[in-house]
Amino acid sequence: MRKFLTLILIVLMAPVIGGIYGAVHDQLTYTISPEYYTKFKFIQFELAAEGPEAHLTNPRLWVAVVGFLATWWMGASIGFILCLAGLTHATWKQMLRVTLRAFLITMFTAFVTEIAGLVYGRLVLANDPVKAFENWFIPENIIDFKNYIAVGSMHNFSYAGGFIGLIAGIIYSLYQKQNPLRPGLPLPRLPSTRR
Template identity: 65%
Template sequence: MKKFLTLILIVVIASLIGGLYGILHDQLTYTISPEYYTKFKFYQFGLMDLGTEAIFPSPRIEVSVVGFMATWWMGLLIGLILGLVGLVHKNNKQMFRATMGAISVTILIAFVTGLIGLVYGRLFLADTDINWWIPEENLVDKKSFIAVGSMHNFSYAGGLIGLLAGIVYSISQKRKHVSADGEAQ
């Protein structure tokens, strides 16, 4: 029963962490390319109807809304998977500790992979004929728009790669605890 409640707690915390990650991620990418939001993301997430450029008095608030909406569900999915893997641990305390460590590993890998995507987008994709929807009208900084789009795509891929690494991390913590307890592996 304690492990089941711990699983629920992990899923809730992971969803909130996922949303917070999205908020911080999108604040960074908004700084790099405001147009990515004013000409794309605000429409994609239904904060504005298609038409002219979306201008808000405090756009950082809307950027936060987009960031949370874009990633809370990824946190839920990652938390559920890592929480289920965490059930292999001896008790709920080890489960919680190992799973939160695995979530940290996942976040770190997602962020680093996103930064790689940003650099890749800026250095290689920005000067190519990419097959994405890009608003051609009045786009002032196409290179930054593409770099930020690349960062977003790479971040999701990094989340999946990080999930795999998080699973490995959690299982390695199980082996660590088994060795520390003097039991056979």
């Protein structure tokens, strides 16, 4: 019963954590390319009418809203899958501890992957001509093309990073079932410098 309640707790927390991650992530990407939001994301999320550029009061707040809306469902999905792996643990405490760590591993992996996407987008993709991005939404009035492409690449890589991180989190969880962390073990003592 406690493991089931732990599962419910994590499943309820996961979309909130995922949404907060997305809100913070989008603050970073907005800093790099405001146009990605004012000419694409705000319109895509129907926060502004279609037009050449969206002008919203307090755009950082709306960037956070876009980030939350774009990732809460990913957090929910990842949390649910990690909980299923967590059910293999002997106790609810171990399940909670290991599953939350697996979630952190997933987020860290996603972050590292999206930074790689940002670098790849800026150093490689942004040097391609506009017509190479016919599957992307590129506004005609874009001013900072390179940063727009870099942020688009970062967003694309973040979903791949979430999937890779999920695999890493599952592996971690299953590994911990075989080699559980034992809480309460004493820390090794450092040699005393006093004589």
